[in-house]
Amino acid sequence: MVAFDEMYGVSGASGTRAPYEALQHWLETTSCEQFAMRHSQAELFFRRIGITFSVYGKAEANERIIPFDIIPRILKRSEWSVLEQGLRQRVTALNMFLADVYGAGECIRAGIVPAELIDGNPGYCPRMAGCAVPHGLYVHIAGIDIVRMGEDDFCVLEDNVRTPSGVSYMLENREAMMRLFPELFASHRIAPVEVYPEALLATLQSVAPAGASAIPTTVLLTPGQYNSAFYEHSFLADKLGVELVEGRDLIVRDDVVYMRTTQGLRQVDVIYRRIDDDYLDPLAFRPDSILGVPGLMDAYLAGNVTLTNAVGTGVADDKAIYSYMPDIIRFFTGEDALLGNVPTWRCREPDALAYVLDHLPELVVKEVNGSGGYGMLVGPAATRAEIELFRRKLQHAPDKFIAQPTLALSTCPTFVSSGIAPRHIDLRPFVLSGADGIQVVPGGLTRVALKEGSLIVNSSQGGGTKDTWVIDD
Numbered sequence: 001m002v003a004f005d006e007m008y009g010v011s012g013a014s015g016t017r018a019p020y021e022a023l024q025h026w027l028e029t030t031s032c033e034q035f036a037m038r039h040s041q042a043e044l045f046f047r048r049i050g051i052t053f054s055v056y057g058k059a060e061a062n063e064r065i066i067p068f069d070i071i072p073r074i075l076k077r078s079e080w081s082v083l084e085q086g087l088r089q090r091v092t093a094l095n096m097f098l099a100d101v102y103g104a105g106e107c108i109r110a111g112i113v114p115a116e117l118i119d120g121n122p123g124y125c126p127r128m129a130g131c132a133v134p135h136g137l138y139v140h141i142a143g144i145d146i147v148r149m150g151e152d153d154f155c156v157l158e159d160n161v162r163t164p165s166g167v168s169y170m171l172e173n174r175e176a177m178m179r180l181f182p183e184l185f186a187s188h189r190i191a192p193v194e195v196y197p198e199a200l201l202a203t204l205q206s207v208a209p210a211g212a213s214a215i216p217t218t219v220l221l222t223p224g225q226y227n228s229a230f231y232e233h234s235f236l237a238d239k240l241g242v243e244l245v246e247g248r249d250l251i252v253r254d255d256v257v258y259m260r261t262t263q264g265l266r267q268v269d270v271i272y273r274r275i276d277d278d279y280l281d282p283l284a285f286r287p288d289s290i291l292g293v294p295g296l297m298d299a300y301l302a303g304n305v306t307l308t309n310a311v312g313t314g315v316a317d318d319k320a321i322y323s324y325m326p327d328i329i330r331f332f333t334g335e336d337a338l339l340g341n342v343p344t345w346r347c348r349e350p351d352a353l354a355y356v357l358d359h360l361p362e363l364v365v366k367e368v369n370g371s372g373g374y375g376m377l378v379g380p381a382a383t384r385a386e387i388e389l390f391r392r393k394l395q396h397a398p399d400k401f402i403a404q405p406t407l408a409l410s411t412c413p414t415f416v417s418s419g420i421a422p423r424h425i426d427l428r429p430f431v432l433s434g435a436d437g438i439q440v441v442p443g444g445l446t447r448v449a450l451k452e453g454s455l456i457v458n459s460s461q462g463g464g465t466k467d468t469w470v471i472d473d
Helices: 018-028 032-049 077-101 115-119 167-180 182-186 196-206 230-240 296-301 325-333 350-358 384-396
Strands: 068-076 141-150 153-160 218-221 243-245 250-253 256-261 264-267 270-273 306-308 363-367 376-378 401-405 411-416 419-428 430-434 437-440 445-449 463-471
Touching: 018 068, 018 182, 032 068, 032 167, 068 077, 068 167, 068 411, 068 419, 077 141, 077 153, 077 325, 077 430, 077 437, 077 463, 167 182, 167 196, 167 230, 167 445, 167 463, 196 218, 196 230, 196 270, 196 430, 218 230, 230 243, 250 296, 256 296, 296 306, 350 384, 350 401, 376 384, 411 445
Parallel strands: 068 463, 218 243, 218 270, 270 306
Antiparallel strands: 141 153, 141 419, 141 430, 250 256, 256 264, 363 376, 363 401, 411 419, 419 445, 430 437, 445 463
């Protein structure tokens, strides 16, 4: 399996790709000792400002510093333009699909998506059926995972539209690079990412309910300090200039949400929630939840507060639904998908299941509702026992799984203990959808599989991150 190399291109090609020429000169004229010193400085920077994440179920891994690679990933402006167009189209279709799922249901009647994939989907929220959301937008913040297979071959690996994370690392990675490598910035014209907080706040305020004040009161709702992404929650609240609140800080009276303050109750217009649907409101969902706000759903359905992202968006996160996205895009936009999907076998279909069972050692098998690199089988790297375990899982509940070919994710030069070596990467751009349209911050979060040969880039599975540069051609 030969991967496209971001710096050198296809295997056997001579020379360096144009976006990396200045970087290559810098790599060739910088010693390993200097790289090691800068790497240590970067780690110290992240420790001082407290950039951490937690790994559930691993006490010894609690409050880890996310690994950061000091060699950036670079995209040409023309490459980014292709990605941006495809992302705009995809998120537009996702919003139209969700509005239809909770509305007229035309895509189901037309046979585009099987009804049972909606009705039986854990992310589907029956309470949202027939309910209008502000401006018809369900997905205000999306993190779309992109992989590169060749020079002009980008495709979508996953759609993250519930509570996508990682934007704080995108911003802090850029801050670290600007501090540590000013000479590199001097030799490139790099599109800024620091505009993201301002764009996010404008997006949130634009979808405030009718009757909100001229400057809508916006808060960020977090599960609390023990959540794996709490650093990001507090970071974003600070950058946005909004209050970071927990469920106990909010109260609902007469279907209106208020925030407790030292000056009394203050009405809340928009809640950027980082809590999953099930925990948002103990009166509507899980009665044992102490993270949410009693009565929040009634206030939401009454149109007195906007939740971002909307309740019920998880149905579009489902990996089985993902496999229908090219058809969904064509149905709702009348266009072919600008960014393709990875070939996907839906194990709920007998012929697909038979193929997957016959080719398990070659495939990647994922749970349709899985995330974070958990609950998956990477066939070429799996033991015989792991393969047989998944075989039994597939035979027992095939509808819970999809399978994909083992992808040759592109590689990028990465600083590791042995020096500079290629490591596999993906890209998570962040897409904002508000009343004023769609914005895509140029860059996004590049995740890197730091283990040699590994294809799993998730931080919970040993992956790290890189700064992502979009530069003029």
